[in-house]
Amino acid sequence: ARLPLPPGPPALPVLGHMLIIPRSDQGEFFHNLAKDYGDIVHLHIPTISFIVLNSVEIAVELLEKRSHNYSDRPSIPVIEMMGFFPALGLLPYGPRFRLHRRMTQQYFKRQDIATYRPLQIRSVRILLQNLLSAPEDRNNHLSLYAASILMRITFGYDLSSSNDTYLGIVKAINHMLETPGLLSGTIIDIFPILRHLPSWLPGGYYPGIVRHIRPMTQKMQDFPLAYVQEQMAKGWAKPSFIAINLEALNNQSGIPSNTLLDIKGAAAQIYTGGAETTWGTLSMFFLIMMLYPECQAKAQAEIDAVIGSGRLPDFDDRQLLPYLECVVQETLRWNNVVPIGVPHRSLEDDVYKGMFIPKGSVVIANTRGMSLNENIYSDPHTFNPSRYLPKPEGKAEPYPVAHFGFGRRICPGRYFAEDSLWITMALILATFKISKPFNRDGKEIMPELKFTSGISRHPAPYQCKIEPRDEIAQALIVQADTTDYY
Numbered sequence: 001a002r003l004p005l006p007p008g009p010p011a012l013p014v015l016g017h018m019l020i021i022p023r024s025d026q027g028e029f030f031h032n033l034a035k036d037y038g039d040i041v042h043l044h045i046p047t048i049s050f051i052v053l054n055s056v057e058i059a060v061e062l063l064e065k066r067s068h069n070y071s072d073r074p075s076i077p078v079i080e081m082m083g084f085f086p087a088l089g090l091l092p093y094g095p096r097f098r099l100h101r102r103m104t105q106q107y108f109k110r111q112d113i114a115t116y117r118p119l120q121i122r123s124v125r126i127l128l129q130n131l132l133s134a135p136e137d138r139n140n141h142l143s144l145y146a147a148s149i150l151m152r153i154t155f156g157y158d159l160s161s162s163n164d165t166y167l168g169i170v171k172a173i174n175h176m177l178e179t180p181g182l183l184s185g186t187i188i189d190i191f192p193i194l195r196h197l198p199s200w201l202p203g204g205y206y207p208g209i210v211r212h213i214r215p216m217t218q219k220m221q222d223f224p225l226a227y228v229q230e231q232m233a234k235g236w237a238k239p240s241f242i243a244i245n246l247e248a249l250n251n252q253s254g255i256p257s258n259t260l261l262d263i264k265g266a267a268a269q270i271y272t273g274g275a276e277t278t279w280g281t282l283s284m285f286f287l288i289m290m291l292y293p294e295c296q297a298k299a300q301a302e303i304d305a306v307i308g309s310g311r312l313p314d315f316d317d318r319q320l321l322p323y324l325e326c327v328v329q330e331t332l333r334w335n336n337v338v339p340i341g342v343p344h345r346s347l348e349d350d351v352y353k354g355m356f357i358p359k360g361s362v363v364i365a366n367t368r369g370m371s372l373n374e375n376i377y378s379d380p381h382t383f384n385p386s387r388y389l390p391k392p393e394g395k396a397e398p399y400p401v402a403h404f405g406f407g408r409r410i411c412p413g414r415y416f417a418e419d420s421l422w423i424t425m426a427l428i429l430a431t432f433k434i435s436k437p438f439n440r441d442g443k444e445i446m447p448e449l450k451f452t453s454g455i456s457r458h459p460a461p462y463q464c465k466i467e468p469r470d471e472i473a474q475a476l477i478v479q480a481d482t483t484d485y486y
């Protein structure tokens, strides 16, 4: 305990760093702190130590190589009070975490991910047709697309309309979780002690939110299980995460309620964790394609040269499209949608390079800062897919690795998510031109670079123009086979 803590800015006597930690854009704030104090920084507020990791090397050293100590989560009582239990992303390190992790990882294993491809392709084709018929509804189409894939594989549900009641519930909950100043998952929001500080939280505020949200959360978790049980009773349940887990228990008489709770909790976490992040990344992609038309044109030229214009890209084409691969990776880096990851927590005292890391520290992998590291990425605020290409065409910079987190808590849906993003971007670039809209005077409208703030971060609403690249592309979209082969 005599060893020094990692360095950090000057702190106030009791409040510590409470007044300097911003409520939004913490990723940038931590990134700037790293310039003065280094890649590992200590901050504190009453009773809580934060260790902020600003480089991939340190995150790997602590969160991966010492993962036995750094795989716990800090408790987020307000979210638990809302009924999010048991949810893998929030579970403390222990037997229940291991059970949920196993169930989820098993379903999204790298070697089995190809099973989902027919469903992903069909869903993207439907997305293309929706974008063709109502391009101004881009946002709704994207969120419908992301949720529909995950709901189908989680509980066999055919989500076909943005007006679906169940989708409405999930979106309302997500909205609550990301609204800045509410339950945004900002550092300030997630620490229980702050609930007692009137300056941050007016009295009665949280109980009010909980009253409003709890029945919705309950329904979000209960409906999928009831739906699958009903379909199984009728004998036509589609393959799904819930169906597989229930079938595995078939020979047991009377499934314990705790087991059912685990199945529905794990299922709900899959689409709450996966849909918002996938949708957010695709929303970022449309914004980027509008801002960087030269990158869009280069990716389209590559697709045209490799695939021609007579068919839509397929997963088999992935190896043949190196620039498109760089576009996907650069989209994940440029403004990553989970900018400070999900906080880990240390279980025991530890020492790193002569610095003391107290037991119970909240450990934040600042993935935004890692993506902006000037020692690795030249001109990091610029979207430049070519940076990853070998020299002399590119700069041979490494693909980003931080955006899916680290160690035993690394995103279990990462292989599936990358597949979804790749096929979506490939088909959209093959068929559509994305550009800035015009105002009444015929001048281009420059989008404002504004982002939401919370655990997940995505562009604030913006307009863009989406039109088929040509008549051949339009025909490909209209004639695309959307038969359900999954």
Ligand code: HEM
Binding pocket: 088, 089, 090, 091, 101, 104, 108, 269, 270, 271, 273, 274, 275, 277, 278, 281, 337, 338, 341, 342, 343, 344, 403, 404, 405, 406, 407, 408, 409, 410, 411, 412, 413, 414, 416, 417
């Ligand atoms: C672009 C898409 C996605 C991004 C950027 C993303 C990012 C992340 C990050 C940063 C974490 C925290 C990792 C850590 O604590 O170190 C995480 C956790 C998680 N993600 Fe994802 N994710 C994405 C898609 C998905 C998908 C498609 C699924 C479901 C299939 C999913 C399910 C989860 C779950 C269940 C956790 C909690 C894991 C745990 O606490 O052990 N995610 N994700």
